[in-house]
Amino acid sequence: MVPVIIIIAAAAALFVLYLLAIRPNTGRREIMRPFQERPVAHRGLFDNRTVPENSLPAFARAVEAGFPIELDVQLTADDRLVVFHDASLKRVCGDPRKVCEVPFEELEQLRLLGTEERIPLFEEVLELIGGKVPLVMEIKPEGRYIRTAEMTSAMLKSYSGKVCLESFHPMVLSWYKKNDPGMPRGLLATDFFREENTQPGLVKFLLTNLMLNFLARPDFISYNFHFSSQPSYRLCRALYRPVNAAWTIKSQKELEAASKIFSVFIFDSFIPEEQEEYKR
Numbered sequence: 636m637v638p639v640i641i642i643i644a645a646a647a648a649l650f651v652l653y654l655l656a657i658r659p660n661t662g663r664r665e666i667m668r669p670f671q672e673r674p675v676a677h678r679g680l681f682d683n684r685t686v687p688e689n690s691l692p693a694f695a696r697a698v699e700a701g702f703p704i705e706l707d708v709q710l711t712a713d714d715r716l717v718v719f720h721d722a723s724l725k726r727v728c729g730d731p732r733k734v735c736e737v738p739f740e741e742l743e744q745l746r747l748l749g750t751e752e753r754i755p756l757f758e759e760v761l762e763l764i765g766g767k768v769p770l771v772m773e774i775k776p777e778g779r780y781i782r783t784a785e786m787t788s789a790m791l792k793s794y795s796g797k798v799c800l801e802s803f804h805p806m807v808l809s810w811y812k813k814n815d816p817g818m819p820r821g822l823l824a825t826d827f828f829r830e831e832n833t834q835p836g837l838v839k840f841l842l843t844n845l846m847l848n849f850l851a852r853p854d855f856i857s858y859n860f861h862f863s864s865q866p867s868y869r870l871c872r873a874l875y876r877p878v879n880a881a882w883t884i885k886s887q888k889e890l891e892a893a894s895k896i897f898s899v900f901i902f903d904s905f906i907p908e909e910q911e912e913y914k915r
Contacts (some may be wrong), residue, residue, distance in 0.1 A: 644782040645846060653846065654874065655849060656772050656845075656846045656847070656848060656849045657844070657845040657846060657848050657849075657867060657870070657871050657875075658848060658849070658850040658852070658871075658874075658875055659773055659822075659845075659848050659852060659853045659854070659855070659856060659871065659875055659877040660853060660877075661876065661877055663701075663819065663854050663857075663877050664854075664877075664878055665686045665883065666799075666819045667798040667854060667878045667898075667899065668854055669703070669769045670703055670769050670771060670797075670799060670880075670899050671749040671878075671899055672703075672899050672900045673701065673702055673703060673907075673909075674699040674702065674890065674900040674901070674907045675702065675703040675704065675705050675769075675771055675880075675885070675899065675900065675901045675902065676693075676700075676703065676704050676705065676902065677700040677704060677705050677882070677901050677902055677903035678693060678705065678707070678720060678903065678905070679692075679693025679694040679695075679696065679704055679706065680693055680696035680697045680700060680702065680906075681696075681903070684748075685750065686750075686752075687727070687747035687748040687752050688747075688814070688903075689706055689707060689712060689719055689747075689754075689755070689758070690719050690747055690750075690752040690755065691752065691755050691759065691763055692752060694706070694760055694763055694764060695763060697768065698764060698767050698768055700764070700906075701768060702768060703768050703769040703770065703771065704764060704768055704769075704770050704771065705770075705771040705772075705773065705901050706718050706760065706770070706772060706773065707719060707720040707775055708757050708769070708772055708773065708775065708783060708787055709722075709734050709735065709774075709775040709777060709778060710734075710735060710778055710779055710782055710783045710786065711734060711735065711737060711738055711739045711742060711784060712735060712736055712737055712738045713738040713739055713740075714744055714782070714786070715738075715756060716741040716757035716758070716783070716786055716787060716790065717734065717739065717754050717755065717756055717757060718754070718755050718756070718757055718760050719734055719754050719769055720775075722775070722778075723732065723737075724737070724745065725744075725749060726744040727747055727748055727830055728746065728747065728754075729745075730745055730810050733777070733778070734777070734778070735777055735778030735779070739756070740865050742754050751890070757787070758790060759788065761790070761791075761794055761796075761819070764796060765792070765796065766795045766796030768796075769796065769797040769798070769799075770796060770797065770798045770799075770852070771798075771799055771800075771801060771901070772787065772798060772799070772800045772801070773800070773801050773802060773823065774787060774800060774801075774802045774804075774807050775802075776802060776803050776804035780802070780804055780806070780807050781806070781807070781810055782818065783807075784807050784810045784811060784814075785810075785814075787800070788814065788815045788818070789809065791818070795883065798819075799816070799818070799819035799820065799821060799855070800818055800819070800820055800821070800852070800910065801820070801821035801822065801823050801855075801857050801880075802820075802822070802823060803822075803823045803824070803842070804845040805822065805842075805848075805850045805851045806850065806851075807851075808820045808821075808822060808851030808852075808853055809850045809851045810878055812851055812852060816843040819854045819855070820851065820853055820854055820855075821853050821854060821855040821856065821857045821878075821880060822841060822845070822848065822851060822853040822855075822856055822857065823857045823882070824843070824845060824856060824857070824858050824859070824868070825843070825858065825859035825862055826843050826851070826862040826865050827836065827839035827842055827843045827858065828840075828843060829862060830859075834855075835874060843865065843867070844865075844866075844867035845867050845871055846867070847911045848871075853877070854877075854878065855878035855879065855880055855899065856868070856872075856878070856879055856880070857880035857881075857882055857899070857901070858875050858879065858880070858881070858882070859882060860882060860883070860884060860889065860893050860897070863881070863893075863896050863897075868899075872896070877896060878898060878899065879896060879897045879899065880897060880898075880899035880900070880901060881893040881896070881897035881899065881900050881901065882901040883901055883902065883903055883905065884900050884902040884903075884907075885902070885904045885905065886904070886905055887905060887907065888901065890907055
């Protein structure tokens with residue numbers, strides 16, 4: 636029979652390893668200050684009627700209003716960086732194919748949500764924003780995500796605006812940690828057991844509980860606002876006090892509730908009221 640003291644010691648050692656695993660990077664909090672000054676417009680300022688999400692007009696509206704912008708970057712079949720959220724083109728363009736399976740020449744023929752707007756290239760969006768507002772760039776985990784990381788890093792070398800990146804995939808952040816350490820990086824996370832997804836149970840457990848932070852050491856955690864009471868996330872906040880971003884805030888009431896926990900707010904579907912307590 637194993638002595639109780641050994642069981643206790645083993646349990647204590649595992650708990651210490653767990654605490655080390657979920658530890659983010661807390662030494663660069665000031666680097667996230669530009670993203671805390673105003674709420675961040677999720678996929679630009681869109682209405683998905685006349686102005687579709689992740690479109691040039693949506694980004695132009697956000698720039699005009701002075702809001703930082705969140706957008707999604709992924710790679711086409713012919714190695715072009717485009718701004719588009721879903722893995723599939725079905726919801727937004729009515730095409731059943733995946734973005735990563737289609738060359739850009741064919742993507743150019745598609746239109747967004749019944750409008751005349753098309754899927755923009757990342758370089759076009761960078762030119763439009765031009766450093767006027769901070770940019771939160773999500774690298775999608777679909778397709779060749781490491782190649783996407785390499786290409787976005789190279790393209791941003793000549794961009795003078797404030798940029799941070801985030802991703803659900805810890806290996807994207809790990810790549811940036813090694814190859815572009817100056818770029819502020821954040822882990823996107825949620826309670827994957829309460830979301831509709833097809834990932835294996837172990838993967839959902841590790842990602843939900845932030846247990847792959849040791850690979851990426853994110854500068855901030857961007858967590859689903861609705862699941863902010865998730866135990867590992869709460870412990871991470873209490874123990875390490877990282878910069879916390881909330882996604883996605885859908886109303887002024889949610890924004891006010893989120894301000895008690897978060898310091899970066901990613902919003903859509905409404906225009907936030909300007910209040911000092913959100914500028915922490």
